Amino acid sequence: MKPTLLDVAELAKVSRTTACRAMNNEGRIDEETRKRVLEAAKSLNYQPNRLAQSLRVKQSFVIGVIFSNLFAGHFYSEIFRGIEEYTSGQNYNLILGCSDGSVEKETELIESFQARQVDGLIMTPTNHMTPEAIEILENSKIPVVFIDRCSADYEHDYVGTDNLLGGKLAADYLKQLGHRNIAVCMGADAETMSVTDRLRGAVQVFEKEQMHYFTIMGKSKARNSKEFSYAAMLESMDMLKSNEATAVMAMSDSVALGASRALIEHGYRIGKDIALIGYNNDDFCPYLTVPLTTVGQPKYELGERAAELLLKKIRDKKSKCNTKIILKPKLVIRQSCGEF
Amino acid sequence: MKPTLLDVAELAKVSRTTACRAMNNEGRIDEETRKRVLEAAKSLNYQPNRLAQSLRVKQSFVIGVIFSNLFAGHFYSEIFRGIEEYTSGQNYNLILGCSDGSVEKETELIESFQARQVDGLIMTPTNHMTPEAIEILENSKIPVVFIDRCSADYEHDYVGTDNLLGGKLAADYLKQLGHRNIAVCMGADAETMSVTDRLRGAVQVFEKEQMHYFTIMGKSKARNSKEFSYAAMLESMDMLKSNEATAVMAMSDSVALGASRALIEHGYRIGKDIALIGYNNDDFCPYLTVPLTTVGQPKYELGERAAELLLKKIRDKKSKCNTKIILKPKLVIRQSCGEF
DNA sequence: GTGAAAGCGCTAACAT
DNA sequence: ATGTTAGCGCTTTCAC
Numbered sequence: 001m002k003p004t005l006l007d008v009a010e011l012a013k014v015s016r017t018t019a020c021r022a023m024n025n026e027g028r029i030d031e032e033t034r035k036r037v038l039e040a041a042k043s044l045n046y047q048p049n050r051l052a053q054s055l056r057v058k059q060s061f062v063i064g065v066i067f068s069n070l071f072a073g074h075f076y077s078e079i080f081r082g083i084e085e086y087t088s089g090q091n092y093n094l095i096l097g098c099s100d101g102s103v104e105k106e107t108e109l110i111e112s113f114q115a116r117q118v119d120g121l122i123m124t125p126t127n128h129m130t131p132e133a134i135e136i137l138e139n140s141k142i143p144v145v146f147i148d149r150c151s152a153d154y155e156h157d158y159v160g161t162d163n164l165l166g167g168k169l170a171a172d173y174l175k176q177l178g179h180r181n182i183a184v185c186m187g188a189d190a191e192t193m194s195v196t197d198r199l200r201g202a203v204q205v206f207e208k209e210q211m212h213y214f215t216i217m218g219k220s221k222a223r224n225s226k227e228f229s230y231a232a233m234l235e236s237m238d239m240l241k242s243n244e245a246t247a248v249m250a251m252s253d254s255v256a257l258g259a260s261r262a263l264i265e266h267g268y269r270i271g272k273d274i275a276l277i278g279y280n281n282d283d284f285c286p287y288l289t290v291p292l293t294t295v296g297q298p299k300y301e302l303g304e305r306a307a308e309l310l311l312k313k314i315r316d317k318k319s320k321c322n323t324k325i326i327l328k329p330k331l332v333i334r335q336s337c338g339e340f
Numbered sequence: 341m342k343p344t345l346l347d348v349a350e351l352a353k354v355s356r357t358t359a360c361r362a363m364n365n366e367g368r369i370d371e372e373t374r375k376r377v378l379e380a381a382k383s384l385n386y387q388p389n390r391l392a393q394s395l396r397v398k399q400s401f402v403i404g405v406i407f408s409n410l411f412a413g414h415f416y417s418e419i420f421r422g423i424e425e426y427t428s429g430q431n432y433n434l435i436l437g438c439s440d441g442s443v444e445k446e447t448e449l450i451e452s453f454q455a456r457q458v459d460g461l462i463m464t465p466t467n468h469m470t471p472e473a474i475e476i477l478e479n480s481k482i483p484v485v486f487i488d489r490c491s492a493d494y495e496h497d498y499v500g501t502d503n504l505l506g507g508k509l510a511a512d513y514l515k516q517l518g519h520r521n522i523a524v525c526m527g528a529d530a531e532t533m534s535v536t537d538r539l540r541g542a543v544q545v546f547e548k549e550q551m552h553y554f555t556i557m558g559k560s561k562a563r564n565s566k567e568f569s570y571a572a573m574l575e576s577m578d579m580l581k582s583n584e585a586t587a588v589m590a591m592s593d594s595v596a597l598g599a600s601r602a603l604i605e606h607g608y609r610i611g612k613d614i615a616l617i618g619y620n621n622d623d624f625c626p627y628l629t630v631p632l633t634t635v636g637q638p639k640y641e642l643g644e645r646a647a648e649l650l651l652k653k654i655r656d657k658k659s660k661c662n663t664k665i666i667l668k669p670k671l672v673i674r675q676s677c678g679e680f
Numbered sequence: 681g682t683g684a685a686a687g688c689g690c691t692a693a694c695a696t
Numbered sequence: 697a698t699g700t701t702a703g704c705g706c707t708t709t710c711a712c
Contacts, residue, residue: 055389055395077410077416081410093435093437093452094436094437097428112433226626226627230627258627261628284597288601288629289630
């Protein structure tokens, strides 16, 4: 049986309380006894039971992370790293779940994490959180920070990048290059707030500059966005030609990669016969045969900032609940839109 | 304040015990009262405190997952998905940490997870787990399953793929294609057991078939294997020429991608001037300009099987501790070694 | 079928 | 500076 604090106390010939104080470096305690307790603990290989601790102090030092999708490039891995490195230094652990885009699973996870008394929650909500799910969140009074996406009609804290600006950046760049006919290629997550914002941003530019554009939206049930956009682009080849599109703007780098494959198979040379721009600046971009021009997001920082904000909220509960941290995307020019 | 079981009991005019029985669908209880309790619970929005439960029953229904690296392509994401989907159906939650290759962090995580009373642990150990870390694991008596990699000298359960075979598969294929001079390109994780096994497998073939080979091993401190192998390959261009290598065998798809970029910049056409084979069958492989031939691993299944094995161990503690589940890799032929 | 009481391992008021 | 006692929210004998 694992040794408990009482075992330590007995070995050190003190009371539980004193042992407890020694373990937690509390004030009023004799240096001598403190050492004795620590030694006893060590010799017994004592390890405090965090469950009991958490129960008692009503603080678990666990934070829940819910992603809606684990495939999406390195995007979530990087965000997770940001969260992990920030929080682990402060003695927190992370409990992770993936809703896989399902509202039911999302709700289950929220409830399950709540039941485990997480101190806070960082999540990318599914496109359409049900009012029910939102109510659960609000009732629970658990601090929540949304990341990357957020739920439209609900007061919340949020960390993300300026997707509207990102869309504009991409569109502007295409405009500068003289493109007038743009194919916008969507991924399976087209309804996501971050994606619709990108599109809105781009469209603002298109309209202002009187550029033509049309969207390519697959309908396959592909399991990842590369496959999805590959199929979509393949189906849209005629459309591309009849519209005389000279550039394709993809809503993510994965989408760009899938689309590029279809383009290549149809004889297009990326960066020469057609321009291609992605989004996210995934790891693979610089290494493609023709390195992908894209709009970069500070993924790691996104996670870090979300963690920082959440911990702040946890510390002073009263902090008002409507902070938005919006980081800036930036254009990363490589060769896929031609060289200049 | 959150309602407790006692609140529910009072509202339903029964004792805590009865309320507890009702919530847990236990036997000896009147159907009437059961319903009454359930209603009371619902009206109070009662949610059992899993911390208290776990403390009492000495089972947390949490399992710890420790990866050594979160960048490595989709490899770990897929594994995680496998674990997550298998365990979440059984009411488990996952607490995830990343050792980032550091033995200290790994040890910290193990201890931290232990303190949280995880029911079991799934981990990819760092290359060189210290005896200390191993001792901690053994003392704790927590069921552990290693995944992908394993620690050499220590009895354990393990789920992985047959990397020796994988290496052979790749080498054999190259041989069949008539290649006699192979450049083997290593990533930053060259000392990893899974990678050394791949190399050993390949070398067995090389020697048997009297093929020549040499290794390319970068020395940069790059943050990902694409960057790492890109730099390495760039530095090794002369070597490649003087050895008249006609094929490069990369220890992972990321490494292949980085290497391919260097090759392309030096005028090589992948699949024509030089053959390139990767490992893992990452998502991006089919979509590259010249789709990458590679050795595929069943990543999702790896996670699933590990979870399955761990839960089995948790259930019957006495099950002997030396199960090895070795899945088979398979060659995935695309175009990067030429077409036939 | 139901309840009283004890206790999981820890911490914190309150005494001394 | 140390100890006594109560209690976090739950489950589980054991008695009725």
